[in-house]
Amino acid sequence: xxxxxxxxxxxxxxARIVALLDEQLSVKLFELGFLPNTWVELVFVAPxxxxxxxRINESYQLSLRKEEAKTILIAS
Amino acid sequence: xxxxxxxxxELTIGAERRIRxxxxxxxxxxxxxxxxxxxxxxxxxxxxxxxxxxxKKTGTCRLPGGQSVEIVDLPGIYSLxxxxxxxxxxxxxxxHPGGKDYPDAVVVVADAANLKRHLLxxxxxxxxxxxxxxxxxxxxxxxxEGIVVDVEQLRHLLGVExxxxxxxxxxxxxxxxxxLPHLQPPQRSFYEVAPLIDSYFEASVKxxxxxxxxxxxxxxxIHLFERLSFLSESQKDAIQRAILHAKKPFKALxxxxxxxxxxxxxxxxxxxxxxxxKESKGSYSRLTALLDRWLLHPVAGYVTFLLVLLLIFQSVFxxxxxxxxxxxxxxxxxxxxxxxxxxxxxxxxxxxxxxLAGLGGIxxxxxxxxxxxxxxxxxxxxxxxxxxxxLMDKVMRQFGLNGRSVVPLVSGVAxxxxxxxxxxxxxxxxxxxxxxMVVPLMSCSAxxxxxxxxxxxxxxxxxxxxxxxxxxLVMLALYLLGTLMSLVVAWLLNRFLRMEQGRSFFMLEMxxxxxxxxxxxxxxxxxxxxxFVVEAGKVILLISILIWALSSFGPGNAMEEAEAQVxxxxxxxxxxxxxxNAVASARLEQSYAGHLGRIIxxxxxxxxxxxxxxxxxxxxxxxxxxxxxxxSTIYSIGSEDEMTIVERLRSEVNPRTGEPVFNFATSVSxxxxxxxxxxxxxxxxxxxxxxxxxxxxxxxxxxxxxxxYISAWAAYQWLS
Numbered sequence: 001x002x003x004x005x006x007x008x009x010x011x012x013x014x015a016r017i018v019a020l021l022d023e024q025l026s027v028k029l030f031e032l033g034f035l036p037n038t039w040v041e042l043v044f045v046a047p048x049x050x051x052x053x054x055r056i057n058e059s060y061q062l063s064l065r066k067e068e069a070k071t072i073l074i075a076s
Numbered sequence: 077x078x079x080x081x082x083x084x085x086e087l088t089i090g091a092e093r094r095i096r097x098x099x100x101x102x103x104x105x106x107x108x109x110x111x112x113x114x115x116x117x118x119x120x121x122x123x124x125x126x127x128x129x130x131x132k133k134t135g136t137c138r139l140p141g142g143q144s145v146e147i148v149d150l151p152g153i154y155s156l157x158x159x160x161x162x163x164x165x166x167x168x169x170x171x172h173p174g175g176k177d178y179p180d181a182v183v184v185v186a187d188a189a190n191l192k193r194h195l196l197x198x199x200x201x202x203x204x205x206x207x208x209x210x211x212x213x214x215x216x217x218x219x220x221e222g223i224v225v226d227v228e229q230l231r232h233l234l235g236v237e238x239x240x241x242x243x244x245x246x247x248x249x250x251x252x253x254x255x256l257p258h259l260q261p262p263q264r265s266f267y268e269v270a271p272l273i274d275s276y277f278e279a280s281v282k283x284x285x286x287x288x289x290x291x292x293x294x295x296x297x298i299h300l301f302e303r304l305s306f307l308s309e310s311q312k313d314a315i316q317r318a319i320l321h322a323k324k325p326f327k328a329l330x331x332x333x334x335x336x337x338x339x340x341x342x343x344x345x346x347x348x349x350x351x352x353x354k355e356s357k358g359s360y361s362r363l364t365a366l367l368d369r370w371l372l373h374p375v376a377g378y379v380t381f382l383l384v385l386l387l388i389f390q391s392v393f394x395x396x397x398x399x400x401x402x403x404x405x406x407x408x409x410x411x412x413x414x415x416x417x418x419x420x421x422x423x424x425x426x427x428x429x430x431x432l433a434g435l436g437g438i439x440x441x442x443x444x445x446x447x448x449x450x451x452x453x454x455x456x457x458x459x460x461x462x463x464x465x466x467l468m469d470k471v472m473r474q475f476g477l478n479g480r481s482v483v484p485l486v487s488g489v490a491x492x493x494x495x496x497x498x499x500x501x502x503x504x505x506x507x508x509x510x511x512x513m514v515v516p517l518m519s520c521s522a523x524x525x526x527x528x529x530x531x532x533x534x535x536x537x538x539x540x541x542x543x544x545x546x547x548x549l550v551m552l553a554l555y556l557l558g559t560l561m562s563l564v565v566a567w568l569l570n571r572f573l574r575m576e577q578g579r580s581f582f583m584l585e586m587x588x589x590x591x592x593x594x595x596x597x598x599x600x601x602x603x604x605x606x607x608f609v610v611e612a613g614k615v616i617l618l619i620s621i622l623i624w625a626l627s628s629f630g631p632g633n634a635m636e637e638a639e640a641q642v643x644x645x646x647x648x649x650x651x652x653x654x655x656x657n658a659v660a661s662a663r664l665e666q667s668y669a670g671h672l673g674r675i676i677x678x679x680x681x682x683x684x685x686x687x688x689x690x691x692x693x694x695x696x697x698x699x700x701x702x703x704x705x706x707x708s709t710i711y712s713i714g715s716e717d718e719m720t721i722v723e724r725l726r727s728e729v730n731p732r733t734g735e736p737v738f739n740f741a742t743s744v745s746x747x748x749x750x751x752x753x754x755x756x757x758x759x760x761x762x763x764x765x766x767x768x769x770x771x772x773x774x775x776x777x778x779x780x781x782x783x784x785y786i787s788a789w790a791a792y793q794w795l796s
Binding site: 065 | 189192193221330332333372466585586588
């Protein structure tokens, strides 16, 4: 049950996305490139701990809230 | 079906269709705006889409053949499933073939370095069946990142025209212009929805959809019908019914997910054959990572942000003051010259004290507005603004706002009108409303001239440690005060405003840092300055003339009687200049403006204002920047010396007490009043349009007036 999500990544850690949990958010997340089997890397955490910044497929960066990152499951 | 086929072959085989209107589309940060500027130059205008206030930028592009096409710059979007109001507009245009803005062709701009994500939108647009050209922008950046695109192969696999550009350097633009008139509808579609539609709906559903759409266009209409403004209520009802009675449950979100994943699979297959990776140093992204470590640092990040704000205010206050003083002095010379040449007639007075004084009052702000928009533009263009949103999101959330509220709030420092419109990128309705409600508390550029005059009166012109202007520091404090108040009000609104909570999300792209594109910036600055001079200028000029008339005429011949009385009393005992001053003052007192000022004087005396300031308050109800113009019109009547506004005000003495009118307490009280009061008709008009009613603009007017009055009263009582 303890599946890891993008919100659990450590800085500099890279992982593969396996699934998106939230139906409503997923269309938007897909558009931005959070697709199953793509790599995400945690690049920065905002000074107050939230939001976080991730790099997708080693190409571009996005920032999202931890709450949103929790809906993106990664392979452990 | 047969008809459609014939029509299609006519399009492709028959004589070239005239392409008159081209829509420019692309993801945010694809370089779309730069390309738009490269295509249209100064031939652009900003309008509105019907019914909404989303900016519609159109421009004319001259083609090598001599003909010209109209280019419409649509808001940046990630896909044709819109999430915010801004994105919604794109669908209103593209799904309405009978509409005024429906394009004959679309140009899709994609960032070559992030092709996969950018092609998603492109494949959706291809399925709309409109003639299309794909522009791969920033190919040079991609190559530095080690990505090489096989353009010929991409053209072949997508079935559409593809060209490469570097919009910043202007390469490829000539080729684009050459190709524009010859664009053809795409050769094939990507995602077949016709069978899907048939599997869900009876054929009759199509009767309720706009004619002329491709199958995919119809599919989108069914998904998005609720928010499409051009559909009639009966059309919407019919689609709603069709969905309710669908052959199997129509799960829109699931279908959208499936579609997007399917498109990405196809894009992956195409990119497999067209993208080649090379070894690279990745210099751009490494520089960005390095800068981010600094700019998003827990301490250094916020310190830098504060320094950036300080730099903005210092430069707006000090750099702008040179051209401003020059404009102010030139106009005051000019007004005197007109007086000397024209003598003492009503017409001369109208031209000099009404028209020219008002005109000077408009032009004097131009340097400040230009510098402010230039600096804000640099922050936006370099990619720093997105980092500010990240820095501030958690803080802003405490106040019921969103990290995205920072851009509207910071833009509010320039002008509340574009700032309120910028709030449209906030997807959550409540956060958006709160942002719009508090934006006018940010000190906009129209307050700047008021502050400039009042700060100069209240604060000595000294330098701290030899370089930091004390007046600049007080200005910064005023801006911080506005920001603080906007946060307090946001917090209160968040607690007490009852409305549907909806979902709040942030998700923001972090563009690579890059140098600003000066051409873009200068165009923006030019556009804003021009809009200010024309739009705000109309109001200011009108009110200036009105004020002149109100202060030059009075009921009956009360003014003449007052003049005669003063002359009789003072004759021979005082210097002629003193007599003229007293005469002017007595005349003003008996004018219409004087009467109006006196009527409200009891209400404003507790704030430390006399009836002359009352006149200025009344006149700046519609536009606060009128204050300076009015004050200078009112007091110029009393003096003929060559003095600038500040000198003139400083020398103004209250005849009752013998004290300067603009003493410290009154100046501070006025500063606070102008910091918080609404005083902008245009802002109210925009609020009305954005919220579809008078409820919120009136609430805004009410709460802002209350804060203004109470704080000005408290300050005056405490200081005097």
